[in-house]
Amino acid sequence: DADVTQTPRNRITKTGKRIMLECSQTKGHDRMYWYRQDPGLGLRLIYYSFDVKDINKGEISDGYSVSRQAQAKFSLSLESAIPNQTALYFCATSDPGQGAGGELFFGEGSRLTVL
């Protein structure tokens, strides 16, 4: 089983709909992140959380919100989806106390299409 699990893996929705992407992890890491990937633009940070009570905006947070329900769960919401939010979304975790320090462990990704 994957250490970082994202659901759904694929979603097609319509403009104006509310969408939630969920992420859960079994790695025991405090830090969790949501990134967005668009062709030719790399990975851009949407939100990140260093613990359950800590939520921080990334470089492209407009139009998104997050909820850190528990150490293991970090959800990304699009309150009113628009077509330019069509992208591949990645959840990631990190724990600098282990491994290389700051290394990100990514989920499999959630592909969202907004029509």
Next chain:
Amino acid sequence: GQQVMQIPQYQHVQEGEDFTTYCNSSTTLSNIQWYKQRPGGHPVFLIQLVKSGEVKKQKRLTFQFGEAKKNSSLHITATQTTDVGTYFCADSSGGSNYKLTFGKGTLLTVNP
């Protein structure tokens, strides 16, 4: 986080040829991480460089961090079809070691 510029955006090689991707910044980087993303997959951590002038090797992959810590490179010797994918550098110089800023990546394709 600061901007990291990665070049080239695309690179197509014949199997057996070498490949290099570069990551550049106008300001000093704290450390650089490199990731590989296979087609249809998710980014996977390769390595982290911290020290000025650092060179690390992983089999056919050689990673370098510039003396001024403003650039880094990933060199693959004698590419194989398994090397296909997008290679990203990521900088964590934004005042925290836990918020990475990624370059746009270099897509490597290998002709067998």
